[in-house]
Amino acid sequence: MASVEKKHDWADDEDLDETTQELPPPQRITNKDGSTTVIEYRLNDAGQKVKTTRRIRLITHKEVVNPRVAERKSWSKFGASAKDSTGPAPDTTSVGENIIFRPSTNWRKDAKAEEADPNAVAMKDKLKDKQVKTPWRPSARREAAGLPDETPAAGGAGAGKKGSYVPPALRGGPGGAGAGERMGGAGGKYGERDDLATLRVTNVSEMAEENELREMFERFGRVTRVFLAKDRDTGLAKGFAFISFADREDAVKACNKMDGWGFKHLILRVEFAKKAA
Amino acid sequence: MRPILLSGHERALTQVKYNADGDLIFSVSKDQQICVWYAHNGERLGTYHGHVGAIWTVDVEPTSTLIASGSADNTIKLWDLKSGKCLKTWEFPTAVKRVEFNEDGTKLLGVTEKRMGHLGTIVVLDIKVDVDAEQSDEKALTIVCDESKATVAGWSYLSKYIIAGHEDGSVSQYDAKTGDQLVNYNIHELGQPITDLQWAPDRSYFITASKDKTAKLVTARDLEVLKTYTADTPMNSATITVKKDFVILGGGQAAMDVTRTSARQGKFEARFYHKIFEEEVGRVRGHFGPLNTVAADPTGKSYCSGGEDGYVRVHHFDKGYFDFMYEVERERMNRLNQEEQQRQQKEAKEAAAQQKK
Numbered sequence: 200m201a202s203v204e205k206k207h208d209w210a211d212d213e214d215l216d217e218t219t220q221e222l223p224p225p226q227r228i229t230n231k232d233g234s235t236t237v238i239e240y241r242l243n244d245a246g247q248k249v250k251t252t253r254r255i256r257l258i259t260h261k262e263v264v265n266p267r268v269a270e271r272k273s274w275s276k277f278g279a280s281a282k283d284s285t286g287p288a289p290d291t292t293s294v295g296e297n298i299i300f301r302p303s304t305n306w307r308k309d310a311k312a313e314e315a316d317p318n319a320v321a322m323k324d325k326l327k328d329k330q331v332k333t334p335w336r337p338s339a340r341r342e343a344a345g346l347p348d349e350t351p352a353a354g355g356a357g358a359g360k361k362g363s364y365v366p367p368a369l370r371g372g373p374g375g376a377g378a379g380e381r382m383g384g385a386g387g388k389y390g391e392r393d394d395l396a397t398l399r400v401t402n403v404s405e406m407a408e409e410n411e412l413r414e415m416f417e418r419f420g421r422v423t424r425v426f427l428a429k430d431r432d433t434g435l436a437k438g439f440a441f442i443s444f445a446d447r448e449d450a451v452k453a454c455n456k457m458d459g460w461g462f463k464h465l466i467l468r469v470e471f472a473k474k475a476a
Numbered sequence: 477m478r479p480i481l482l483s484g485h486e487r488a489l490t491q492v493k494y495n496a497d498g499d500l501i502f503s504v505s506k507d508q509q510i511c512v513w514y515a516h517n518g519e520r521l522g523t524y525h526g527h528v529g530a531i532w533t534v535d536v537e538p539t540s541t542l543i544a545s546g547s548a549d550n551t552i553k554l555w556d557l558k559s560g561k562c563l564k565t566w567e568f569p570t571a572v573k574r575v576e577f578n579e580d581g582t583k584l585l586g587v588t589e590k591r592m593g594h595l596g597t598i599v600v601l602d603i604k605v606d607v608d609a610e611q612s613d614e615k616a617l618t619i620v621c622d623e624s625k626a627t628v629a630g631w632s633y634l635s636k637y638i639i640a641g642h643e644d645g646s647v648s649q650y651d652a653k654t655g656d657q658l659v660n661y662n663i664h665e666l667g668q669p670i671t672d673l674q675w676a677p678d679r680s681y682f683i684t685a686s687k688d689k690t691a692k693l694v695t696a697r698d699l700e701v702l703k704t705y706t707a708d709t710p711m712n713s714a715t716i717t718v719k720k721d722f723v724i725l726g727g728g729q730a731a732m733d734v735t736r737t738s739a740r741q742g743k744f745e746a747r748f749y750h751k752i753f754e755e756e757v758g759r760v761r762g763h764f765g766p767l768n769t770v771a772a773d774p775t776g777k778s779y780c781s782g783g784e785d786g787y788v789r790v791h792h793f794d795k796g797y798f799d800f801m802y803e804v805e806r807e808r809m810n811r812l813n814q815e816e817q818q819r820q821q822k823e824a825k826e827a828a829a830q831q832k833k
Contacts, residue, residue, distance in 0.1 A: 267540070268499040271521075272514070277560040278523030279484075279509070285519075291511075292518040295479040295762060295789065302722070302748055302757035302800040 420449025489782025596625030728766030
């Protein structure tokens with residue numbers, strides 16, 4: 200086994216795994232710091248070899264227990280708990296959320312600082328970024344383009360009051376959209392929409408289809424997104440749509456041309472979409 | 477710290493209490509049963525059944541053999557702690573709002589409500605600390621509170637005085653032998669009832685909580701107000717922690733006023749104040765109703781609170797709690813350590829010198 204291991208190329212690894220079912224014996228190494236490293240091998244469901252390395256440190260924790268207390272722990276239960284088995288019964292005892300409680304002379308200031316600290320918020324956003332790091336995300340794109348990341352600032356106001364619920368409409372302060380928190384924003388389905396090149400089309404016929412709209416608007420330039428609001432139950436259009444262009448100039452052209460255009464017996468009204476509040 | 481939630485009650489908690497060793501927690505609520513829990517894991521040891529009214533108060537005898545409870549069914553009941561059996565029932569003309577054992581558990585005081593033409597009284601009962609003993613029917617002493625009814629009461633050190641907190645915000649001191657009123661001081665705002673009175677471990681001073689949004693630390697001997705802790709909401713309960721010099725206050729807007737306020741505005745938090753510096757050092761959130769009662773573990777490892785929401789929350793303190801120190805406290809500790817070291821070195825030198833001789 201050992202000789203095979205020495206010679207074998209990494210490319211053969213998989214074959215080897217399949218052919219050799221033999222497992223190396225578990226190892227137990229005592230480290231200098233008093234801990235023990237245990238290395239075990241096992242085969243998983245797919246027949247692959249899995250190496251498990253565990254470092255174990257045994258700490259002997261001595262506790263002197265009051266004999267009266269120890270005696271009481273062995274008492275049998277009574278009353279409504281008479282039938283309960285040993286250990287906390289789930290219907291009467293549960294564990295709450297972790298609370299961080301640190302006495303501090305200026306706890307009031309600390310609590311406020313935590314709420315307002317932009318660094319904390321930025322850190323939070325960074326963490327979020329790490330979780331969903333996708334190249335098409337606007338923040339990633341901005342980073343690639345060397346532009347400053349806006350999310351911490353925008354999200355900062357939104358996530359500002361830590362711990363308290365802020366309705367989505369109020370996030371991001373007055374007038375500004377909380378890019379960090381909005382559904383369509385960071386990590387959302389469409390990424391951050393470029394509202395500058397988005398048209399709002401109203402008075403759309405009930406019978407309209409998304410591809411019809413796309414065809415109509417593609418004449419002016421590259422359309423990146425067509426959204427036609429539809430009733431969830433009937434599937435009929437609700438009468439408004441959003442068209443996003445890749446280029447704002449195309450959008451301007453389309454807006455001028457298509458406003459007042461007749462479509463399925465109705466006259467379309469086209470205007471630039473306002474930023475979502 | 478992760479609080480342990482005890483949900484054995486269906487109605488608002490009225491009092492929680494640790495036993496002397498700090499391993500059991502007793503909780504009473506308006507739902508007519510007493511629960512006893514293990515403090516370390518929140519396991520329910522048992523329940524005591526027999527009261528037919530809201531239970532206002534409970535107390536544990538110092539050796540953890542007996543417990544007493546006072547209820548709105550106008551009785552004080554004595555229970556065998558271990559088996560849950562009711563050993564004795566004393567009947568009164570009105571509801572019992574507070575019971576407390578004295579330091580050696582041989583006397584029990586009860587505070588009865590002023591109602592239906594009866595004046596509020598403080599009664600003292602003799603207790604034999606034995607499960608099998610026959611308890612006496614007689615009241616050893618009855619103190620009638622004719623001015624303002626007593627809401628809370630307790631035994632001072634050596635069972636020398638009975639201290640009572642009154643509905644008008646005053647505190648009075650009675651001779652525990654004769655029942656004579658020795659003094660009566662208005663320590664809280666006039667007309668604001670005192671809601672709780674809990675003792676320091678040696679019973680030489682106590683803390684009172686009041687609806688006037690303050691809690692005060694008062695000496696038992698001459699009712700001198702040592703410290704005042706000011707909060708921004710009416711206080712229902714206050715307790716003194718051991719090991720660390722803190723007091724814990726619990727309160728919040730009264731149950732009848734809270735329906736339209738959120739948990740945050742309602743101020744349903746346990747507040748920690750430094751006992752000496754009277755400064756608030758932190759709050760613990762969790763209850764979604766006002767805190768009716770708080771109790772500190774006599775071993776200093778935990779505290780628990782009972783709320784109007786029907787939950788008891790047991791909190792075992794983290795390291796951060798024990799590490800907390802004021803700058804002056806830290807300096808003092810360092811100085812003492814240094815002195816100790818110097819002393820040891822000196823002793824070692826002397827010992828060495830003696831050996832040379």
